[in-house]
Amino acid sequence: MKVALIGCSGMGNVHAQMATNCGLKVSVFADKNIKIAKAIAKQYKGEAITDGMAACERTDIDIVAIATPTPTHLMFVKAAANAGKHIFCEKPFCRTASECKEAIAAAKKAKVKLFVGHVVRYFQEFEAMKTQIAAGKIGEPGFAKLYRGGLLPMGSESWFRDFEKSGGVTFDCMIHDLDWLRYVFGEPERIFCQALMYTKRVPFDYSQVTLRMKSGLIATVIGTWAHPHGFQVKAEICGSGGMIQFNSNEAPMAAMKREVKTGPDWALPSSPVDISPYQLEWEDFIGWIRDTRTPRVTAHDALRAVQMVEAALQSAKTGRPVAL
Amino acid sequence: MANIGIMSFAHMHAYSYAACLKQLPGCELTAVWDDNIKRGRTAAKQFETKFVANLDAFLDSSLDGVIITSENMKHRPMAERCAAAGKWILCEKPIAPSVADAQAMVQACKKAKVGLGTALPCRFSPPLMEACTQIQTGEFGEIVAASCTNHGQSPGGWFADDALSGGGATMDHTVHVADLLRWILKKEFVSVYCELGNQLHNKEFKTDDVGSLQLEMEGGVQVSHVASWSRAKSFPTWGDVTIEFIGTKGVLWVDAFNQKINVYNDAAMKAEWAYWGGNPDLGLVADFVRAVEERREPTVTGLDGLRATEVTAAAYQAAKTKKRVPIKRTR
Numbered sequence: 309m310k311v312a313l314i315g316c317s318g319m320g321n322v323h324a325q326m327a328t329n330c331g332l333k334v335s336v337f338a339d340k341n342i343k344i345a346k347a348i349a350k351q352y353k354g355e356a357i358t359d360g361m362a363a364c365e366r367t368d369i370d371i372v373a374i375a376t377p378t379p380t381h382l383m384f385v386k387a388a389a390n391a392g393k394h395i396f397c398e399k400p401f402c403r404t405a406s407e408c409k410e411a412i413a414a415a416k417k418a419k420v421k422l423f424v425g426h427v428v429r430y431f432q433e434f435e436a437m438k439t440q441i442a443a444g445k446i447g448e449p450g451f452a453k454l455y456r457g458g459l460l461p462m463g464s465e466s467w468f469r470d471f472e473k474s475g476g477v478t479f480d481c482m483i484h485d486l487d488w489l490r491y492v493f494g495e496p497e498r499i500f501c502q503a504l505m506y507t508k509r510v511p512f513d514y515s516q517v518t519l520r521m522k523s524g525l526i527a528t529v530i531g532t533w534a535h536p537h538g539f540q541v542k543a544e545i546c547g548s549g550g551m552i553q554f555n556s557n558e559a560p561m562a563a564m565k566r567e568v569k570t571g572p573d574w575a576l577p578s579s580p581v582d583i584s585p586y587q588l589e590w591e592d593f594i595g596w597i598r599d600t601r602t603p604r605v606t607a608h609d610a611l612r613a614v615q616m617v618e619a620a621l622q623s624a625k626t627g628r629p630v631a632l
Numbered sequence: 633m634a635n636i637g638i639m640s641f642a643h644m645h646a647y648s649y650a651a652c653l654k655q656l657p658g659c660e661l662t663a664v665w666d667d668n669i670k671r672g673r674t675a676a677k678q679f680e681t682k683f684v685a686n687l688d689a690f691l692d693s694s695l696d697g698v699i700i701t702s703e704n705m706k707h708r709p710m711a712e713r714c715a716a717a718g719k720w721i722l723c724e725k726p727i728a729p730s731v732a733d734a735q736a737m738v739q740a741c742k743k744a745k746v747g748l749g750t751a752l753p754c755r756f757s758p759p760l761m762e763a764c765t766q767i768q769t770g771e772f773g774e775i776v777a778a779s780c781t782n783h784g785q786s787p788g789g790w791f792a793d794d795a796l797s798g799g800g801a802t803m804d805h806t807v808h809v810a811d812l813l814r815w816i817l818k819k820e821f822v823s824v825y826c827e828l829g830n831q832l833h834n835k836e837f838k839t840d841d842v843g844s845l846q847l848e849m850e851g852g853v854q855v856s857h858v859a860s861w862s863r864a865k866s867f868p869t870w871g872d873v874t875i876e877f878i879g880t881k882g883v884l885w886v887d888a889f890n891q892k893i894n895v896y897n898d899a900a901m902k903a904e905w906a907y908w909g910g911n912p913d914l915g916l917v918a919d920f921v922r923a924v925e926e927r928r929e930p931t932v933t934g935l936d937g938l939r940a941t942e943v944t945a946a947a948y949q950a951a952k953t954k955k956r957v958p959i960k961r962t963r
């Protein structure tokens with residue numbers, strides 16, 4: 309199977325590598341910045357183009373991978389579906405829940421597989437927590453605290469910093485944790501959120517959520533794009549028989565370069581493992597295309613995640629809890 | 633020489649305060665009274681002081697100040713007796729579970745012209761004092777948000793009985809952080825939203841054992857707080873007080889009791905954290921002793937205790953109504 313990649317920077321680089329690791333050939337690299345497309349196309353011996361819509365329609369392609377800024381996801385999903393391609397779309401699925409529904413309808417109509425990269429479901433440390441909970445190691449879980457973030461990312465044309473485009477840390481980053489909570493503990497009941505992006509005119513974001521699940525479990529979730537540097541993930545799950553903690557700062561490796569690059573830099577958390585979680589999501593997606601397995605995350609899950617962050621931001625705006 | 637008495641050893645902090653009184657110069661643990669006679673006698677013996685079973689006799693004695701460490705619901709009647717007897721008071725936190733009780737205590741002490749302090753020792757914790765200094769110098773710019781925790785292991789007993797405690801983990805573990813933020817940011821709380829749960833101890837409790845709070849302070853400072861008794865029995869320490877301050881010029885993280893060495897003791901069959909940091913209780917008690925001698929208000933006042941109680945009471949109200957609740961300041 310051959311892949312066309314749209315958006316060839318931060319996540320695009322990761323997905324080109326992961327698809328290749330899975331034995332796929334990434335043959336078309338589309339990026340509106342042709343320099344970026346050319347550089348990566350050279351590395352993978354593919355073709356560089358600027359027009360993502362044209363990439364979707366190529367007849368020599370089976371899969372379209374979308375790693376562009378979130379507001380562009382819908383148009384590429386629809387174009388790819390209409391052209392009969394299977395789709396790998398980065399999270400957040402789309403910029404609004406109604407866009408997500410449109411995307412799901414397009415894929416359904418075209419009978420193509422639409423996968424959304426909620427990669428935290430594939431992170432080994434998160435899977436280990438899920439396994440321990442399922443094994444009853446902490447008894448009945450009653451409380452969860454999740455924390456994620458660091459530096460405010462820049463992205464191409466600073467799109468992360470335009471909160472209309474990215475949705476701020478709540479929509480872009482905390483969505484990982486809200487999705488994971490729903491994955492492990494079931495449907496949410498109501499959500500309350502405070503986020504800086506709706507109040508203070510500060511050039512960063514910080515979001516704090518109190519979430520009640522239908523099971524009764526309470527979660528406090530913090531998302532930060534307020535730190536001057538770094539990236540950290542912390543998790544804690546408490547139950548009637550014990551508790552679990554994870555802190556990404558306690559990693560097997562720490563590197564300090566003498567020559568420090570100036571200016572902000574967007575770094576993915578890294579803790580070397582046998583198989584990257586980004587590859588695991590590709591393996592799941594490919595297995596689904598080949599009908600050998602059902603993926604860990606569905607487009608419906610990705611829609612629910614967007615609905616959760618939308619509800620959070622509505623709460624942040626109104627100062628009221630929002631029922632889900 | 634300040635003569636200090638302790639009323640009730642119901643709260644385990646009494647033992648720490650008693651030890652501080654023994655250690656500090658210029659004061660004496662003169663007498664102990666307790667409505668649980670056996671507990672009181674044992675404690676008096678442990679701290680080599682006298683037990684006075686009769687409350688009138690206890691309050692008639694030469695005491696200058698009294699530390700009240702009873703169950704939360706008994707704070708008010710005990711404080712009123714002490715005030716009427718002209719004794720300086722240091723009252724365990726929360727000063728009282730209800731705003732009305734806390735207000736009455738503040739009023740009674742004002743009327744009797746005695747000092748009333750609330751036992752919020754975190755203000756004497758070296759890492760938190762340092763955080764306060766750094767933030768107040770403006771190095772981190774304007775603080776626009778903070779996320780906090782005050783976790784603990786389950787204290788059980790009367791703490792988990794509404795009738796004596798007036799509330800659970802959220803009652804027990806909100807006031808420290810509420811007071812710290814008021815102190816450090818010099819701002820008051822304006823509203824709170826809260827979800828409460830009684831779900832970490834197989835519903836053995838008659839109170840909540842976890843609360844997730846979303847608070848707002850003056851000027852739109854956004855604060856989240858987790859108050860819990862979530863620390864497992866096998867957890868290597870009692871709990872924590874943490875605050876992450878988000879300022880316009882930077883971020884400050886403080887984990888106030890994270891000064892420890894890891895101890896692996898086969899006899900205990902669990903990892904333990906041996907704490908080597910400062911003793912905030914000592915600062916608190918020393919301040920109270922000085923307040924008694926100087927006939928002034930303790931540094932952390934009864935009014936501070938009332939303010940913290942206003943936050944907690946509103947949080948319980950918010951959990952009940954599932955709405956954000958304004959925090960009213962009373963006198």
Ligand SMILES: NC(=O)c1ccc[n+]([C@@H]2O[C@H](COP(=O)([O-])OP(=O)(O)OC[C@H]3O[C@@H](n4cnc5c(N)ncnc54)[C@H](O)[C@@H]3O)[C@@H](O)[C@H]2O)c1
Binds near residue numbers: 375464467
């Ligand atoms: N799963 C994760 O861990 C993770 C991490 C970061 C970002 N993301 C998500 O991945 C997506 C991409 O983020 P990123 O960090 O790679 O962003 P980025 O800004 O680094 O890269 C986006 C690339 O897309 C190109 N592009 C923009 N609009 C285009 C268009 N209309 N047609 C063709 N190319 C276009 C840009 O030139 C740029 O090269 C976002 O949805 C983001 O939320 C996911």
